[in-house]
Amino acid sequence: xxxxxxxxxxxxxxxxxxxxxxxxxxxxxxxxxxxxxxxxxxxxxxxxxxxxxxxxxxxxxxxxxxxxxxxxxxxxxxxxxxxxxxxxxxxxxxxxxxxxxxxxxxxxxxxxxxxxxxxxxxxxxxxxxxxxxxxxxxxxxxxxxxxxxxxxxxxxxxxxxxxxxxxxxxxxxxxxxxxxxxxxxxxx
Amino acid sequence: xxxxxxxxxxxxxxxxxxxxxxxxxxxxxxxxxxxxxxxxxxxxxxxxxxxxxxxxxxxxxxxxxxxxxxxxxxxxxxxxxxxxxxxxxxxxxxxxxxxxxxxxxxxxxxxxxxxxxxxxxxxxxxxxxxxxxxxxxxxxxxxxxxxxxxxxxxxxxxxxxxxxxxxxxxxxxxxxxxxxxxxxxxxxxxxxxxxxxxxx
Numbered sequence: 001x002x003x004x005x006x007x008x009x010x011x012x013x014x015x016x017x018x019x020x021x022x023x024x025x026x027x028x029x030x031x032x033x034x035x036x037x038x039x040x041x042x043x044x045x046x047x048x049x050x051x052x053x054x055x056x057x058x059x060x061x062x063x064x065x066x067x068x069x070x071x072x073x074x075x076x077x078x079x080x081x082x083x084x085x086x087x088x089x090x091x092x093x094x095x096x097x098x099x100x101x102x103x104x105x106x107x108x109x110x111x112x113x114x115x116x117x118x119x120x121x122x123x124x125x126x127x128x129x130x131x132x133x134x135x136x137x138x139x140x141x142x143x144x145x146x147x148x149x150x151x152x153x154x155x156x157x158x159x160x161x162x163x164x165x166x167x168x169x170x171x172x173x174x175x176x177x178x179x180x181x182x183x184x185x186x187x188x
Numbered sequence: 189x190x191x192x193x194x195x196x197x198x199x200x201x202x203x204x205x206x207x208x209x210x211x212x213x214x215x216x217x218x219x220x221x222x223x224x225x226x227x228x229x230x231x232x233x234x235x236x237x238x239x240x241x242x243x244x245x246x247x248x249x250x251x252x253x254x255x256x257x258x259x260x261x262x263x264x265x266x267x268x269x270x271x272x273x274x275x276x277x278x279x280x281x282x283x284x285x286x287x288x289x290x291x292x293x294x295x296x297x298x299x300x301x302x303x304x305x306x307x308x309x310x311x312x313x314x315x316x317x318x319x320x321x322x323x324x325x326x327x328x329x330x331x332x333x334x335x336x337x338x339x340x341x342x343x344x345x346x347x348x349x350x351x352x353x354x355x356x357x358x359x360x361x362x363x364x365x366x367x368x369x370x371x372x373x374x375x376x377x378x379x380x381x382x383x384x385x386x387x388x
Binding site for chain 2: 031034039043063065068090093094096141146152166182
């Protein structure tokens, strides 16, 4: 690639291009690996999006943002933690700290709509029960939502504590409170 | 809890799975995180400032000495100061490396970063507005001729007007900067602080 006709000042840039070319197959392989990983675990991301966003269009944006943040951090993932633990950490951080305008307005309106769609009957309909649970979880704070979601996915308390950044005892206490809140919300 | 797990697992939400092509496309998209958004904006402002500085520099060198040349040079100096200001802003934003940390540390870092950024924004405007004002006076002097202008300003009534205007200009501009920052990031910062308090 280097030629005599190219001025010397461009040599560093040429080296950069050559370096990129040399590493291109590695990057493509990494990208393929990442895409297949997301493909296998996309249910996890979808569930987080459902618990943090009601508007389907914005939910899609959140999905993309989570995928982007996971991709950015993928190179630093060294396999010390379980892949799902790493995914939960990044995805929940992205969902919780996202920047939204008029957060309160949208949330209240959407929740009211969701609540009106759920009948007051005890309900043996599994879909209705799920909607009720979803509505109840949406009433919780964003941190509590993260914790109950991980608990429902049967993530051990030790991992929940590590992901949230609190002690296991604290997780236990908070989970009891969350359970009580959900009980009151679902069976008033 | 077991009952809740059953509801959650057996009747999970239905979703349209994304295919690999869609996921690959997502990787090429733009991040909408607050830090990435701010970085993009600051980069745009920096590029614009550097471009204007170069144009001003070329223009100033073509001018012979006179009011216009000095005006261009003072603007040029202001734009150079702005370049440093944007670089400092980028440095503040680059300090954030949050999402890999646990939720509490990530929120704490985000709160610290955004607070520093907003503080720096406010402080720099508190410094820059008086500079604008002094430049305005300087341009006035260049336009009228220094001797005549100093004589005009030394009259007590004019001096009083000038001071009153300076104070008004300073308070309105700093109030506007605070209001704008509160409108842009205030709600988000409050939300993050509430979440952090919840985790304490």
